[in-house]
Amino acid sequence: MTRLSVAVSIVLAASAGALAAPVHAAEPVALQCGRLFDARSGKILSARTVVVREGKIEKILDGRSEAPGARAIDLSQHTCTPGWTDLHVHMSSQSSPQSYSEGFRLDDTDFAFRSVGYAKKTLLAGFTSVRDLGGEVAPHLRDAINQGLVDGPRIWAAGKSIATTGGHADPTNGYNDALSHLIGPPGPTEGVINSIDDARQAVRQRYKEGSDVIKITATGGVLSYARSGDAPQFTVEEVKAIVDTAKDYGYRVAAHAHGTEGMKRAVLGGVTSIEHGTYMDAEVMSLMKQKGAWYVPTIYAGRFVADKAKLEGYFPEVVRPKAARIGALIQQTAANAYKNGVKIAFGTDMGVGPHGDNAREFLYMVEAGIPASVALQAATIRAAEVLGVDDQGVIEAGKRADIVAVKGDPVEDINTVMNVDFVMKDGQVYKQAL
Incomplete structure (x- = not known):
């Protein structure tokens, strides 16, 4: 075993506490976004609800909607962007x-x-x-x-x-x-x-x-x-x-x-x-x-x-x-x-x-x-x-559920990106300071 392999093994052992959550969150969620950044057009869209299931974006609904069986997360004061x-x-x-x-x-x-x-x-x-x-x-x-x-x-x-x-x-x-x-x-x-x-x-x-x-x-x-x-x-x-x-x-x-x-x-x-x-x-x-x-x-x-x-x-x-x-x-x-x-x-x-x-x-x-x-x-x-990948970088059905939310409108005020309130990667919530 190389020195680097030993080093990484030590780090992983020390980080074992991170194992509490799975890579993909099992619970489906509905992100109720006050605005949504459409990365394809570069435009800010009005309120959308992004339904996430098993690490993927399942569908996007107009306005603030409920999704049966999904836990709602209120991001109505935020703009959601792709991760x-x-x-x-x-x-x-x-x-x-x-x-x-x-x-x-x-x-x-x-x-x-x-x-x-x-x-x-x-x-x-x-x-x-x-x-x-x-x-x-x-x-x-x-x-x-x-x-x-x-x-x-x-x-x-x-x-x-x-x-x-x-x-x-x-x-x-x-x-x-x-x-x-x-x-x-x-x-x-x-x-x-x-x-x-x-x-x-x-x-x-x-x-x-x-x-x-x-x-x-x-x-x-x-x-x-x-x-x-x-x-x-x-x-x-x-x-x-x-x-x-x-x-x-x-x-x-x-x-x-x-x-x-x-x-x-x-x-x-x-x-x-x-x-x-x-x-x-x-x-x-x-x-x-x-x-x-x-x-x-x-x-x-x-x-x-x-x-x-x-x-x-x-x-x-x-x-x-x-x-x-x-x-x-x-x-x-x-x-x-x-x-x-x-x-x-x-x-x-x-x-x-x-x-x-x-x-x-x-x-x-x-x-x-x-x-x-x-x-x-x-x-x-x-x-x-x-x-060279096509499964991320946009908020669309079938893509990875990598989603970031900031208060306000980052297209109008780019400074909002310095205060990230919500981070989801592969459907798992890592940050929710709302």
């Missing part, structure tokens, strides 16, 4: 001034324990699904949640991100010579590639480890212990080898990318989404529209790191100028991308900031000029499209 999806999180970590030393001091056990709390905070904030784009704990956390052992969102897990030597997800960046020589150069098993054959092997390793999605770091990054935050780090041929191999296993590929050239190579190579996209220019936007690629801005992460870069000692000095320069640009990039018709979906890069604060991304999207209705669609029906 939200955050397409870019890291459930096993959270930024702090100690982040860069913790990898040397803490064990997988520590990160596994932390992930349980982060998962619950995320779910209670209204996010019933997430895509975890890099973290070896995530596939195990996903399984624990699916088994009803831990409370948290549905997880699409990338496992270890794929990088090039010295790239943003090279796990040995910043190691001294003695430690580097002791460990040896990482390879495809560790998610580091330098050839087309390596690229194929790295994807197959992620399949072996149980990943749901592939994440590559197509350019340098802000928080990695390396000088460049935007240099391209894969060839088009390497990206294509990753994408083609991923398709063999039914995987989609998300590409972390800040620099223009790296984005172009990633889109030409066939990735599903560009994450961050800081220096996205008109050529990249045109190429993304041509290829059907999605943009996941992660404005929250940009704002967070730009703010923290002002604090002495929060980031290492090699990171601080990147955080100040790159982080501050992402919100404007999102504004430009929306104006130019690039397809946008919702993601925060949470783990950079504190888990549970994910909904603040909605506010930043609206600040960037993206209509509130479009921002809500980005976290519901559009996110489902990015994931």
Whole structure:
């Protein structure tokens, strides 16, 4: 048994109390919603009653209705929306001034324990699904949640991100010579590639480890212990080898990318989404529209790191100028991308900031000029499209009963998303603060 397996076993044993409720609530319920957000049209509908049975939406009735045999839940002062999806999180970590030393001091056990709390905070904030784009704990956390052992969102897990030597997800960046020589150069098993054959092997390793999605770091990054935050780090041929191999296993590929050239190579190579996209220019936007690629801005992460870069000692000095320069640009990039018709979906890069604060991304999207209705669609029906699923992201008969409720009208006042009163996932109520 690996160290990580032992860690997760300990966490699950500690979380055994969560077993009191089944994954799907047995009791049918009728959610009497004062308003309902129609994710397909982006419009707020008048009062509807959503009948939920065995984890699915059974039917939707006009007005405030009773459903025989179903327990009524009064949400007449609320707007019901489909459960939200955050397409870019890291459930096993959270930024702090100690982040860069913790990898040397803490064990997988520590990160596994932390992930349980982060998962619950995320779910209670209204996010019933997430895509975890890099973290070896995530596939195990996903399984624990699916088994009803831990409370948290549905997880699409990338496992270890794929990088090039010295790239943003090279796990040995910043190691001294003695430690580097002791460990040896990482390879495809560790998610580091330098050839087309390596690229194929790295994807197959992620399949072996149980990943749901592939994440590559197509350019340098802000928080990695390396000088460049935007240099391209894969060839088009390497990206294509990753994408083609991923398709063999039914995987989609998300590409972390800040620099223009790296984005172009990633889109030409066939990735599903560009994450961050800081220096996205008109050529990249045109190429993304041509290829059907999605943009996941992660404005929250940009704002967070730009703010923290002002604090002495929060980031290492090699990171601080990147955080100040790159982080501050992402919100404007999102504004430009929306104006130019690039397809946008919702993601925060949470783990950079504190888990549970994910909904603040909605506010930043609206600040960037993206209509509130479009921002809500980005976290519901559009996110489902990015994931390649059709059983969630809308409140319709036959879909998963993932439903969030906030007081007021979030299309009129997006700030309402910061106060979630009701959370249901797969028909089970996790939060009811009414």
